[in-house]
Amino acid sequence: MRWENLSPDSAHSRADAALFGAEAVVTRTFDTPEFRGITFHEIWARSIVNRVPGASRMPFEWTVNPYRGCTHACVYCFARKTHSYLDLDTGLGFDSQIVVKVNAPELLRRRLASRSWQGEHIAMGTNVDCYQRAEGRYRLMPGILGALRDHANPFSILTKGTLILRDLPLLRQAAEVTDVGVSVSVGFTDATLWRTVEPGTPAPERRLDVVRALTGQGIDCGVLMAPVIPFLSDRPDQLRATVRAVAGAGATSVTPLVLHLRPGAREWFTSWLARHHPHLVARYEQLYAEGAYAPKWYQRRITRQVHELAEEYGIGPTRTGMPRRLRQAEATGPAGATGHPADGPTQLTLL
Ligand code: SF4
Numbered sequence: 001m002r003w004e005n006l007s008p009d010s011a012h013s014r015a016d017a018a019l020f021g022a023e024a025v026v027t028r029t030f031d032t033p034e035f036r037g038i039t040f041h042e043i044w045a046r047s048i049v050n051r052v053p054g055a056s057r058m059p060f061e062w063t064v065n066p067y068r069g070c071t072h073a074c075v076y077c078f079a080r081k082t083h084s085y086l087d088l089d090t091g092l093g094f095d096s097q098i099v100v101k102v103n104a105p106e107l108l109r110r111r112l113a114s115r116s117w118q119g120e121h122i123a124m125g126t127n128v129d130c131y132q133r134a135e136g137r138y139r140l141m142p143g144i145l146g147a148l149r150d151h152a153n154p155f156s157i158l159t160k161g162t163l164i165l166r167d168l169p170l171l172r173q174a175a176e177v178t179d180v181g182v183s184v185s186v187g188f189t190d191a192t193l194w195r196t197v198e199p200g201t202p203a204p205e206r207r208l209d210v211v212r213a214l215t216g217q218g219i220d221c222g223v224l225m226a227p228v229i230p231f232l233s234d235r236p237d238q239l240r241a242t243v244r245a246v247a248g249a250g251a252t253s254v255t256p257l258v259l260h261l262r263p264g265a266r267e268w269f270t271s272w273l274a275r276h277h278p279h280l281v282a283r284y285e286q287l288y289a290e291g292a293y294a295p296k297w298y299q300r301r302i303t304r305q306v307h308e309l310a311e312e313y314g315i316g317p318t319r320t321g322m323p324r325r326l327r328q329a330e331a332t333g334p335a336g337a338t339g340h341p342a343d344g345p346t347q348l349t350l351l
Pocket residue numbers: 070071072073074076077078079127128129132160201350351
């Protein structure tokens with residue numbers, strides 16, 4: 001791993017420290033069933049508020065990501081590639097080697113108090129899930145939310161983690177003084193598919209319970225229906241079941257997003273596909289022949305179907321509760337909502 005070179009006289013130390021923004025690295029394991037097999041790399045980051053690269057079409061400019069790697073272990077995870085920047089494995093390594101920026105709350109508080117900060121919207125959960133299991137132990141989010149609340153700084157969170165409900169009081173306090181938007185990622189409700197493709201995540205029904213709880217408390221909560229997985233979760237009856245469940249949970253919006261397979265995710269997903277659905281490998285090669293994205297006609301078809309279902313179940317069409325920033329993303333169409341900036345340590349993904 002690159003930061004093994006972070007000794008004072010290492011020829012690489014300055015460059016590596018700059019790359020990771022890390023002052024120090026402590027590696028820990030915990031022998032509890034929840035964290036067995038997982039290694040945590042605690043780092044003292046130099047900065048926590050990242051600017052989205054200029055070329056990005058993402059609908060926000062600033063992000064905070066207190067973790068790298070994600071124990072939710074979604075096979076298709078778009079963020080896998082970012083682990084390679086740390087010389088870490090993008091497969092099992094991404095699921096089990098978790099980087100924790102232990103000083104994230106204090107760094108954020110300092111940044112929000114600085115003169116140069118203009119109170120812009122901050123997006124969280126844009127790279128990996130900030131409410132993954134590690135958050136149960138490290139408890140970084142309460143400090144982060146507390147800082148945002150104290151500075152009345154608008155923010156949004158995208159997550160699959162039910163742990164967000166732990167912070168409901170803080171979210172409510174923040175929502176009293178600023179714009180707060182939460183999106184929960186639920187791509188489908190098929191339990192068999194969930195167990196194999198998103199093995200470390202809470203079940204889709206539990207995530208919809210989060211939507212129910214948040215909207216019940218007056219917090220805007222939409223569903224990012226991501227990813228819709230071709231040939232596995234895109235049948236009309238599957239789309240209908242998902243949108244019906246999303247509507248039943250009281251989501252203020254539903255935004256579909258078709259699976260995309262960038263390097264890192266593509267290899268890992270394809271090996272999973274070959275093990276679990278070998279008959280689909282050739283069809284995927286065809287569908288993703290042009291690169292990371294399914295063809296536009298396919299994306300448009302899914303988007304249209306989901307929007308029609310959303311209207312039928314009364315979620316749209318105005319999507320009044322949708323966080324403003326995400327409404328802007330949707331307005332730019334599927335490419336805007338899935339757009340990625342150039343590769344680099346601040347690469348953004350959507351859960
Ligand atoms: S898709 Fe999201 S929840 Fe799943 S592993 Fe990636 S970051 Fe974690």
